Amino acid sequence: MSPSPQPAAVTDSPFLRACRREPGPHTPVWFMRQAGRSLPEYRQVRAGIGMLESCRRPDLVCEITLQPVRRHGVDAAILFSDIVVPLAAAGVDLDIVPGTGPVVAKPVTALADVEAIPKLSSEQVDYVAEAIRLLRPELGATPLIGFAGAPFTLASYLVEGGPSRTHAKTKALMYGAPDVWHALCRRLAEITLTFLRVQVDAGVAAVQLFDSWAGALSEADYRRYVLPHSKAVLGGLEGAGVPRIHFGVGTAELLTAMGEAGADVVGVDWRTPLNVATGRIGADKAVQGNLDPCTLFAPAEVLSAEVRRVLDEGRAAPGHVFNLGHGVLPETDPDALTRVVALVHELSAR
Ligand code: 1CP
Numbered sequence: 325m326s327p328s329p330q331p332a333a334v335t336d337s338p339f340l341r342a343c344r345r346e347p348g349p350h351t352p353v354w355f356m357r358q359a360g361r362s363l364p365e366y367r368q369v370r371a372g373i374g375m376l377e378s379c380r381r382p383d384l385v386c387e388i389t390l391q392p393v394r395r396h397g398v399d400a401a402i403l404f405s406d407i408v409v410p411l412a413a414a415g416v417d418l419d420i421v422p423g424t425g426p427v428v429a430k431p432v433t434a435l436a437d438v439e440a441i442p443k444l445s446s447e448q449v450d451y452v453a454e455a456i457r458l459l460r461p462e463l464g465a466t467p468l469i470g471f472a473g474a475p476f477t478l479a480s481y482l483v484e485g486g487p488s489r490t491h492a493k494t495k496a497l498m499y500g501a502p503d504v505w506h507a508l509c510r511r512l513a514e515i516t517l518t519f520l521r522v523q524v525d526a527g528v529a530a531v532q533l534f535d536s537w538a539g540a541l542s543e544a545d546y547r548r549y550v551l552p553h554s555k556a557v558l559g560g561l562e563g564a565g566v567p568r569i570h571f572g573v574g575t576a577e578l579l580t581a582m583g584e585a586g587a588d589v590v591g592v593d594w595r596t597p598l599n600v601a602t603g604r605i606g607a608d609k610a611v612q613g614n615l616d617p618c619t620l621f622a623p624a625e626v627l628s629a630e631v632r633r634v635l636d637e638g639r640a641a642p643g644h645v646f647n648l649g650h651g652v653l654p655e656t657d658p659d660a661l662t663r664v665v666a667l668v669h670e671l672s673a674r
Pocket residue numbers: 355356357358359360361374375402403404405406407408420421422423424425426471477486487488534536651
């Protein structure tokens with residue numbers, strides 16, 4: 325890995341300072357799933373273009389990634405892509421179906437299915453590197469976050485064949501065929517690490533590893549079946565010079581274990597107050613979160629009280645990146661997001 329150096333303004337940005345647990349001029353804020361979803365200008369440029377196809381067009385990726393930065397003045401951009409992009413690039417037969425999410429043509433049930441998952445080579449995601457190279461000069465002092473899906477969350481889509489509420493087939497494979505399970509997670513960790521390295525080499529300033537659905541597991545199962553594989557990904561980026569953020573939903577009971585996976589920043593959903601989360605994660609890591617995305621539908625005074633509470637609780641952490649506890653919901657009024665950015669900046673100004 326030979327990451328391109330970041331401009332000084334990016335290195336000194338409030339976002340990277342908070343990730344490094346250094347004081348800054350204000351608490352940085354960005355929103356998971358800020359690129360797209362709630363923005364009319366996003367729906368306009370996406371009209372008639374499939375999700376995977378959009379991710380393969382550097383000009384479109386560049387435009388969509390910049391939209392929330394222009395509109396809301398967030399402190400970081402997140403690359404427009406999806407967690408299944410590297411799987412599709414490697415040759416796994418899948419699609420992202422509007423209104424549903426990732427759908428896999430031939431779900432994984434046995435070792436032969438795992439062995440049939442090709443490795444990812446960097447050239448297969450050249451279009452992602454190209455989009456990052458286009459974005460850097462456009463973003464100026466705003467850091468760009470790259471991302472990937474963690475082995476458990478990716479495995480869930482591959483085993484279930486699509487989105488699942490219970491992750492029943494995934495757990496059945498995990499308990500019933502642990503060898504197949506671990507082989508699958510090893511392959512996914514490899515693909516994820518390759519994908520993140522491509523993004524780091526092309527110039528992202530930070531990476532986020534999404535283990536969105538890990539909260540479906542008990543701590544014991546998380547430690548046995550998931551943690552080693554997430555560690556392989558995050559550990560593989562040790563020394564890459566970019567902060568590593570690790571996030572999942574419903575992870576209150578997993579925060580201590582997730583904090584051991586090798587991230588510099590741990591994302592927290594809205595269920596656990598940040599001061600409580602910090603007690604579980606430890607004082608050597610920054611936290612990210614954790615406004616309930618539904619408070620964006622609440623009256624203005626309720627929303628501002630919640631923003632204030634999250635900032636207050638975040639002061640217990642050695643570094644705080646303000647965010648939602650999960651992604652922006654598609655029905656969100658974009659103006660509410662803009663107001664949250666202004667409020668976070670105003671209330672946290674030092
Ligand atoms: O800000 C952004 O929108 C950036 C781009 C982004 C990110 C970070 C997209 C675009 N997807 C993701 C990550 C992602 N994808 C995660 C982790 C984050 C999270 O938990 O929200 C997950 C679990 C996915 C899988 C996925 N892709 C789903 C969820 C399905 C489920 O299981 O409930 C969905 C709906 C998609 C499709 C998708 N990805 C992104 C967009 C804009 C869309 C909708 C596309 C469309 O329907 O046209």
